[in-house]
Amino acid sequence: MYQMNYPLSLIEVLKSTMLDHMTDLIDRFNKELTHQLKSQGKMLVLSDIFQSMKHDVFDEDIRYAIRSTQKMDRFHETYQKTYGFGLGDYGLYSMSEIMHPIYHQWFIWPFEEHLSMTVKAVLYENKG
Numbered sequence: 001m002y003q004m005n006y007p008l009s010l011i012e013v014l015k016s017t018m019l020d021h022m023t024d025l026i027d028r029f030n031k032e033l034t035h036q037l038k039s040q041g042k043m044l045v046l047s048d049i050f051q052s053m054k055h056d057v058f059d060e061d062i063r064y065a066i067r068s069t070q071k072m073d074r075f076h077e078t079y080q081k082t083y084g085f086g087l088g089d090y091g092l093y094s095m096s097e098i099m100h101p102i103y104h105q106w107f108i109w110p111f112e113e114h115l116s117m118t119v120k121a122v123l124y125e126n127k128g
Contacts, residue, residue: 022087023094030095034126042102042125045095047088048109049076050118062118063108072106076120092122099124 037043052059065075080089095101103123111117 023090026087026091027094030091030098034095034098037126039126042123043095043099044121044123045092046119046121047092048117049086049088049120050079051111052116052118054114054116059116062116066106066108066118069104069106088120092120095122095124098127100127 033043050058050062052062061075062072065071085093092101101122102125105121107119107121109117109119
């Protein structure tokens with residue numbers, strides 16, 4: 001694999017700058033998506049919320065909580081209070097500012113052999 005050997009300070013500045021602009025990018029993307037809908041349109045949004053190594057403690061906690069939407073919602077809420085919002089969380093928050101969420105469900109996506117993604121699927125309708 002080719003290594004570019006950029007200074008870590010430059011990489012950190014680039015990463016920070018890109019993250020600073022992600023919320024604006026997500027907001028614009030969500031608005032553009034909703035402009036494509038009919039006035040009574042609905043949209044299903046899937047957002048990755050957690051990444052976990054299969055069979056570690058965090059993964060096992062998710063697998064227990066995901067059996068119930070209410071338990072998983074509480075687990076997610078506790079996680080957010082401790083660690084804050086991720087980009088997946090922000091994407092759903094942003095869409096909820098534009099559209100009305102009418103249903104949601106959690107599921108585990110087996111991303112790689114030893115890695116899982118916990119995904120939240122939200123069905124939205126126009127607020128109209």
